[in-house]
Amino acid sequence: MENYLFRRLSTAAALDEDDRRAVEQLHERVGLFEPKKEIIGYGERPECLHLMMQGWAARYKSLPNGTRQIVGFLIPGDFCGLNMQILGTMDHSIVALSRCEVASISAKQFDKLTVRLARTLWWASLVDEAVLREWLLNIGRRESYEAAAHLLCELYCRLEQVGLVDNGQIILPLTQEGLGDALGITAIHTNRVLQRLRREGLITFKSGTLTIHDFDALCEAGGFDPEYLHLKGPQVGATATSAFHFLE
Amino acid sequence: MENYLFRRLSTAAALDEDDRRAVEQLHERVGLFEPKKEIIGYGERPECLHLMMQGWAARYKSLPNGTRQIVGFLIPGDFCGLNMQILGTMDHSIVALSRCEVASISAKQFDKLTVRLARTLWWASLVDEAVLREWLLNIGRRESYEAAAHLLCELYCRLEQVGLVDNGQIILPLTQEGLGDALGITAIHTNRVLQRLRREGLITFKSGTLTIHDFDALCEAGGFDPEYLHLKGPQVGATATSAFHFLE
DNA sequence: CGGGGTGTTGAAGCCTGTCAACAATTGTGG
DNA sequence: CCACAATTGTTGACAGGCTTCAACACCCCG
Numbered sequence: 263m264e265n266y267l268f269r270r271l272s273t274a275a276a277l278d279e280d281d282r283r284a285v286e287q288l289h290e291r292v293g294l295f296e297p298k299k300e301i302i303g304y305g306e307r308p309e310c311l312h313l314m315m316q317g318w319a320a321r322y323k324s325l326p327n328g329t330r331q332i333v334g335f336l337i338p339g340d341f342c343g344l345n346m347q348i349l350g351t352m353d354h355s356i357v358a359l360s361r362c363e364v365a366s367i368s369a370k371q372f373d374k375l376t377v378r379l380a381r382t383l384w385w386a387s388l389v390d391e392a393v394l395r396e397w398l399l400n401i402g403r404r405e406s407y408e409a410a411a412h413l414l415c416e417l418y419c420r421l422e423q424v425g426l427v428d429n430g431q432i433i434l435p436l437t438q439e440g441l442g443d444a445l446g447i448t449a450i451h452t453n454r455v456l457q458r459l460r461r462e463g464l465i466t467f468k469s470g471t472l473t474i475h476d477f478d479a480l481c482e483a484g485g486f487d488p489e490y491l492h493l494k495g496p497q498v499g500a501t502a503t504s505a506f507h508f509l510e
Numbered sequence: 511m512e513n514y515l516f517r518r519l520s521t522a523a524a525l526d527e528d529d530r531r532a533v534e535q536l537h538e539r540v541g542l543f544e545p546k547k548e549i550i551g552y553g554e555r556p557e558c559l560h561l562m563m564q565g566w567a568a569r570y571k572s573l574p575n576g577t578r579q580i581v582g583f584l585i586p587g588d589f590c591g592l593n594m595q596i597l598g599t600m601d602h603s604i605v606a607l608s609r610c611e612v613a614s615i616s617a618k619q620f621d622k623l624t625v626r627l628a629r630t631l632w633w634a635s636l637v638d639e640a641v642l643r644e645w646l647l648n649i650g651r652r653e654s655y656e657a658a659a660h661l662l663c664e665l666y667c668r669l670e671q672v673g674l675v676d677n678g679q680i681i682l683p684l685t686q687e688g689l690g691d692a693l694g695i696t697a698i699h700t701n702r703v704l705q706r707l708r709r710e711g712l713i714t715f716k717s718g719t720l721t722i723h724d725f726d727a728l729c730e731a732g733g734f735d736p737e738y739l740h741l742k743g744p745q746v747g748a749t750a751t752s753a754f755h756f757l758e
Numbered sequence: 759c760g761g762g763g764t765g766t767t768g769a770a771g772c773c774t775g776t777c778a779a780c781a782a783t784t785g786t787g788g
Numbered sequence: 789c790c791a792c793a794a795t796t797g798t799t800g801a802c803a804g805g806c807t808t809c810a811a812c813a814c815c816c817c818g
Contacts, residue, residue, distance in 0.1 A: 323647045326733065331650040333643040345636045348629065353640050353738040381596065384632075387639075388593045392601050394642040395581040399571045402579040402649045402694025406774075437796060446650025451774055453798065469783080485574065490601040654806075685764065699806055701766065717815090765814070775804070782797065788790090 266339030266424040267313060273423060274385045274495035284378050289313060289365030295358040297435070302343055302356045310366045312342035317362025318435050322443065323354045332444040334393070335359075335417065339424045344387055347372075360435035360470075389492050396490045401446040404485070409445050410455045411484030414465065418474060419488050434472040459483070514587030514672040515561060521671060521741060522633045532626050537561060537613030543606035545683070550591055550604045558614045560590035565610025566683050570691065571602045580692040582641070583607075583665065587672045592635060608683035608718075637740050644738045649694040652733070657693050658703045659732030662713065666722060667736050682720040707731070 268285040271277060277285075292315060295301055301319055302308055314336050324330035333354060336342060342364065346352050376383060393416070400409045421432045436444075442452035459465050464480045466473040474480055481487075516533040519525060525533075540563060543549055549567055550556055562584050572578035581602060584590060590612065594600050624631060641664070648657045669680045684692075690700035707713050712728045714721040722728055729735075 321643070323643060325647070325651055329651045331647040333646045345639060348633050349636050349640065349740055351737075353740075354643055385596050387636075388597050391593060391635075391639050391642065392597065394639065394646065395569070395571060395602055397646055398581045398642065398649065398694075399573070399579040401646065403573055403577045439796080446646075448775055449796090450776080450798085454774090457798085489599075492597055492601075687764080696807055697764090698766085698808080702806090705766085760818095761816105763814105763816085766812080768809105768811090770808085772807075773805090776802080777800105779800090780798080782795105784793100784795070786791100786793080788792095 266315070266337075266426075269424050270339040271379065271382050271386065273493060275379075275382045277379075277382075281378065284375055288367055288371055288375055289315070290368065290371065291366045293364045293366065295319075295362050295364060297358055297360055299358050300355060301358055301364060302346075302352055304352055304355045306346075306352045307350060308343040308346050308352070310368055311344060311347055311372050313365045313367055314338050314340045314342065315363040315365050318359040318433075319356055319362055319364075320359055320440070320444075321354050321356050330443050331446060332440065333397070334390070335420075335444070337417075337420060337424065338426065341386070344383075359440065360433070385492075385495070392490045392492060406445060406447050406451060406455050407458060408484050409447075410441070410452070411459060411464070411480050412486050413441075413444060413484070414459075414472065414474070415477070415481050415484055415486035415488075416491065418472075418477070419491055419493065423491075423493055430475070430477070431471060431473045433470060434467070435470045514563070514585075514674075517672050518587040519627065519630050519634065523627075523630045525627075525630075529626060532623050536615055536619055536623055537563070538616060538619065539614045541612045541614065543567075543610050543612060545606055545608055547606045548603060549606055549612060550594075550600055552600055552603045554594075554600045555598060556591040556594055556600070558616055559592060559595060559620050561613045561615055562586050562588045562590065563611040563613050566607040566681075567604055567610055567612075568607055568688070568692075569602050569604050578691050579694060580688070581645070582638070583668075583692070585668060585672065586674065589634070592631075607688065608681070633740075640738045640740060654693060654695050654699060654703050655706060656732050657695075658689070658700070659707060659712070659728050660734050661689075661692060661732070662707075662720065662722070663725070663729050663732050663734035663736075664739065666720075666725070667739055667741065671739075671741055678723070678725070679719055679721045681718060682715070683718045 265286055267288075268277070268282055271285065301312065316338055319336040319342070320332045321334040321336065322330045322332045336356065342356055343352070347369070396416070400412050404412060417434065418427065418432055421427050426432065437449075438452040438456065439449035441456075442449045445452065447455070456467055460467070464474070464476055464483060466475065513534055515536075516525070516530055519533065549560065564586055567584040567590070568580045569582040569584065570578045570580045584604065590604055591600070644664070648660050652660060665682065666675065666680055669675050674680065685697075686700045686704065687697035690697045693700065695703070704715055708715070712722070712724055712731060714723065
C-alpha cells in the first residue's frame with residue numbers, strides 16, 4: 263500500500279529507510295468512515311491522533327443560522343488532530359467527504375515518530391497554516407471565479423505531491439454545495455462559476471472527478487502561484503541553521 | 511517593563527521563576543519600526559526570530575491588482591517569524607501599524623527557551639492557526655456587520671489576555687481601510703459598518719482608540735464565542751468519546 | 759497656512775444571494 | 789432490471805450587500 267504520509271514528508275526532508283519504517287509502523291488500527299460521517303466533532307477531545315490513509319475529508323466550522331465554512335481539506339497523508347493533542351478541545355469539526363480510511367495513532371507511537379522527525383512534522387503543520395492564509399486572501403479579496411480556479415489549482419497540486427493525479431484528472435468528491443462552502447459562496451453561485459470555467463474550456467467537473475484541461479490557463483485565471491504550498495520543502499542554504507536543532 | 515510574552519504563556523501552562531527568567535533574558539537587541547514600515551517582507555528569509563515587544567503590526571498578503579488582505583494582527587507577546595525559521599521563505603509580509611518595538615532573538619537564545627518550553631510554544635503557534643480558521647468563517651460566512659463586531663471582540667480579548675485593556679478601552683492603531691483589509695471589505699463599506707456599530711451604542715472608535723460600551727451586546731452582534739482563542743490554555747480532564755472508541 | 763491622509767456621503771451598478779421551479783443523476787428496494 | 793425517492797445540478801427573476809466613483813469635510817503635522 264502506498265504510504266502517502268511518507269511521500270509527503272519526503273518532499274520536506276531527505277528521509278532514509280529507518281524513517282520510512284518509522285512512518286510505516288505508525289498506525290495500529292484503521293477506521294472506516296462513510297461519506298458525511300463525522301470523524302471528529304466540535305468540542306471533542308480526541309485521545310489519539312488521526313491520520314488520513316485513504317479518501318477525502320473536510321474541516322469546517324458552522325454558524326447558528328446553519329451555514330458552514332469549510333476551512334480545510336484533508337487528503338491521504340494529512341493529520342487530523344495533530345493540533346488538538348496540544349490545544350485540548352476541537353474548535354471545529356471534521357467530516358468525511360468520501361468513503362475514507364483513518365488510522366489511529368497512539369500517543370506513544372506518535373512520540374516515537376516525533377523524536378525522529380519533529381522538525382519535519384512541524385514543517386507539515388506550518389504548511390497547513392500557510393494554506394489557511396492563502397484561503398483568507400482567496401475568500402476575502404478574490405472574485406468567486408478567480409477563487410474557484412485558485413482552489414482547484416491548489417487541490418491539484420496537493421494531490422500531485424502525494425501521487426494522486428492521473429493524467430490531469432483528480433478525484434474530488436465534492437458537491438457544488440461543498441465547493442461553495444469552501445469558497446464562502448452559495449451552491450447556486452458555485453454552479454455559475456463552474457459553468458464559466460467549463461465554458462472557457464479550463465475544466466470538466468462531473469460525478470466527483472475533476473479534469474483540468476489547461477492547467478496553466480487555470481493558474482492564470484486564479485492568479486495561482488504554488489509557492490505558499492512549500493511543495494519543495496524547506497529551502498536550505500542561506501541562514502536558518504535550525505533554530506531548532508534541539509529537535510533533531 | 512511588562513513582559514507580555516511571559517504573561518501570555520502563563521495562561522497556557524504553570525510557569526515558575528526559572529521560566530520567567532528564561533523568557534526575560536530572551537531578547538538581545540530591540541529594533542524600532544515606524545508605522546507603515548515593513549518589518550519582514552514577502553520572500554525574505556529572516557535569519558533570526560522576531561518578537562513583538564510593544565505596538566501593533568499586521569501580516570498581509572496582496573494581489574497584483576493592489577488589494578491586500580490582512581491575515582493576522584500582531585500584538586505585544588506575539589512572535590513574528592516563528593514559522594519561517596522552518597518553512598524557509600516568507601509567504602506573506604509583516605508591516606508595523608503603530609510605532610513598535612521588535613526584539614530579535616538569536617537562534618541560540620531561542621533554543622534555550624524551546625528546550626524549556628517547547629510544548630508551550632507549540633501551543634501558542636496552534637492558537638494562531640485556530641484564529642485563522644475563525645477568520646475564514648468570519649470573512650466567508652458572516653455579514654460584514656457581524657464580522658466587524660466579531661473581529662473587535664477578538665482583538666479586545668487578545669489584548670485583555672496580556673493586560674492591555676484599560677477600562678473597556680484598547681489602543682487600535684488602524685484606519686478604516688486597515689480594518690476593511692482584515693475583513694475583506696472596502697474602506698467605504700467599513701465606514702458604514704462602523705457607523706452602525708456606533709449608532710447602536712456598541713462602540714466608539716476614534717483616533718486609534720476603541721471603546722467598547724457594551725461588550726456582551728457586541729459579542730451578541732458578532733456571534734462571538736472566545737472558545738477558539740484558547741485563552742485558558744489547554745483544558746485538562748474529560749476525555750473524548752472519540753469516533754474510535756469501538757477500537758479500544 | 760497648506761497639504762496629505764482619513765473620514766463621510768450619495769448615487770449607480772455589479773456581484774452574489776434568495777426563492778422557486780424543474781431537470782438530471784444517483785442510490786435504493788422491489 | 790425497473791421504479792421510485794433523494795440528492796444534486798440547472799435556470800430565471802429578483803433582491804440585497806457591497807463596490808465603485810466622485811465629491812467634500814475633517815484632522816493632524818510640518
